[in-house]
Amino acid sequence: MSGAEKRDPRTWLVPTILLALAIALPFVAPTYYVQFVSKALIMGILAMSLNLVVGYGGLVSLCHAAFFGIAGYVLALASPKYDPASLWWTLPLAVAASVAAAAAIGALALRTRGIYFIMVTLAFGEMLFFLFHDSKFAGGSDGAFIYNKPSVMLGNITLLNLEKPMAYYFVVLAMLVAVIALLTMIVRSPFGHALAAARDNERRARSLGFPVFRVRLTSFIISGAIAGIAGYFAAAQFGFVAPQMLGWHLSATVLVMVLIGGLRSVAGPLVGALVLIGLEEVLKALTEHWKLAEGLIIILIVLALPNGVRQLLSMVLGSSEENAREVQPSRADAKPVAEAGHG
C-alpha cells in the first residue's frame, strides 16, 4: 500500500509498455478489432469502478449495471433523432444522472451490511431495470437507438469525429487512462486508506473517528459516476440502449471480471475484463456451447487463483516484497466474497 518508498522499475515499465501497445493497436489492427478493444476497455472502466467499492470498500454491490445503463439512457434520450448530440453537455448530464442514482441508492443501501447490502443493491438495480423495461418513454423492453455518435465540437469546428472507430478508440483510451489515474490517486490518499480501514474493521474505523458512512457513500458515488462514464461510451458505441444494460446479469458479469482480475489493485479488474471478453470472443468462434465452456473456465480461474489473474502475473514476473504483501491479504479477503456468492 505504501508503494512510493521503493521505486521498482516494474511499477512504471509494464504500464508504459502496455500503453504504447494500446496506442499502436489501431494503426496495425483491422477496424473490427479496434472496435472490439474499445468495447473491452469500456467494460474495463466499469469493472474498475465496481472494484473501488468491492475491493477497497468491501461492499459487494449488485447494482452497478444500473449506473452504467442510466447514463446510456440519458444519452439516448438526449440525442436528437437525426443529429448528433454534443458530448460537452450530454456526458456531464449522463454522469450527473448516475451520480444522483448512486447517491440515492447508496444513502439507503449503505445502512445495511454484508449479504443484506448485496440484496438491497440487487433490489434497487432490478427496480431501475423494470422502470425502463415496463415504461413507454424510452422504448420499453425494445430499447432505443442512438443514430449518431456524440459530436465533439468547438464552435463550428469538429475536434474529433467519433464516427471514426480510431478516434472513438482514442477517446475511450484517454478516458481509461484518466480513470486509472483518478482511482490510483484516491486509493493512495488518506480517503482511500480510510475506506480500506472501514472494510478491514468497521467498528475500529469508527471509534478512531472516521465517519464510515460518509466515506462509503462518497466512494459509492464516485464509483457510480465512473460506471456512468462507461455506460455513456458503451451506449454511444453500440448505438443502442436496452433495459438489459441495467440488469443484474451485467452487474454479476462485471463482478466476475473484478474477481478474475483481483480485488487488490486499481487495474486488476481491467485485466479481468479483457480476459473475460477475450475468452468469450475466442470461445464463440470455437463452439456453439460457448457459454457452458466459459462458465467452466471462469470457475476454474476463480478457484485456482483466489487473487485473480494478477497473481499469476506476479508469479510469472517473480514476486517482489510488494507483490507478496499484496497477494497475502487478498487470500484472506477472498473468503467473505465467496461466502457472499453462495447466499
Add this chain to the structure above:
Amino acid sequence: MADNSPAALRAEGLQKRFGGLIAVSDVSLDVHTGEIHAVIGPNGAGKSTLINLLSGDLTPSAGEIMLNGSDITRFAPDRRARAGLGRSYQKTTIFPQFTAQENVRLAAQAHATSPLKMFGNVTSDKLVNRHTTDALEQAGLASRARIIATHLSHGEQRQLEIAMVLATQPQIILLDEPLAGMGQSEARKVVDLIASLKKGRAVLVVEHDMDAVFELADRLTVMADGHVIASGLPQDVRVDPAVRLAYLGVEEDAA
C-alpha cells in the same frame, strides 16, 4: 488527587436497558486528568457495557455523559473520538491486513486536519508521520512497525491497540481489559505502558487482573449487577464489606 478540578469525563445516572435486562443501572463516575480510574467487578457486572456507553458504541437509555464539561451523550462514536476520547476493545480490534505502522497511521490520520483528503499519498503528512512514530515508540513497537498486524503476537496486538489509541492524541483513554489473554511477561510490559499513559491524560481501565488493578489504580469503582457498589481510593474499597460480599458471598446473601 485532583478532586477539586473538574472531571475530564463524567457520567451521571447512566442506565442501559436491553429489553427487560438492565445491564447498567444508575452509574455515576468521574475520571480526572492525571489519574487512572479502574473499574472492577464480577462477570456480567456491566463493566464492558459501561465502557461502550462512554465511548458511544452504545447509547444510554438514561443519564448523561460530560466531556470536559460539555454534554456528549448523543454523540456518535466517531464524533466522541474527534472530541478527544480514545478507546481500546476487550477483543483485539485492529486492522488485521495493514502493517502495525499503517494501523497507527490510520489512527493518527483520523485526527489530522483533513483526514479524508482525496489527493496526496498517505505517507506525505509530516505531522501524522510524527504522531505515528511517537505512538509506536511509546507502545514499544517501533521495531515491529513493518509487520502485518495479523502476524503480530497477541501481546503485541494489544500493544498495537494502545499505540493506535495514543496516536489519536486523546485526552481521555478508555481501556477494556487490556491484559486479557496475556502471559506474565507480556502483561508486565503493558502494565508499565498503562502506568505511563496517565501523564496529562485521564485513563479509565476495566480489568480482571487484581494485582495489576491495585498497582495501577488511583481510584477504584466496583460494580455488581449493573450497580456501583463501592467507589473511592483502592485501600478503602479493598476493605469495603459490600465489595467482599460481591466477590465472595453472593449466594450466602441471597439465601
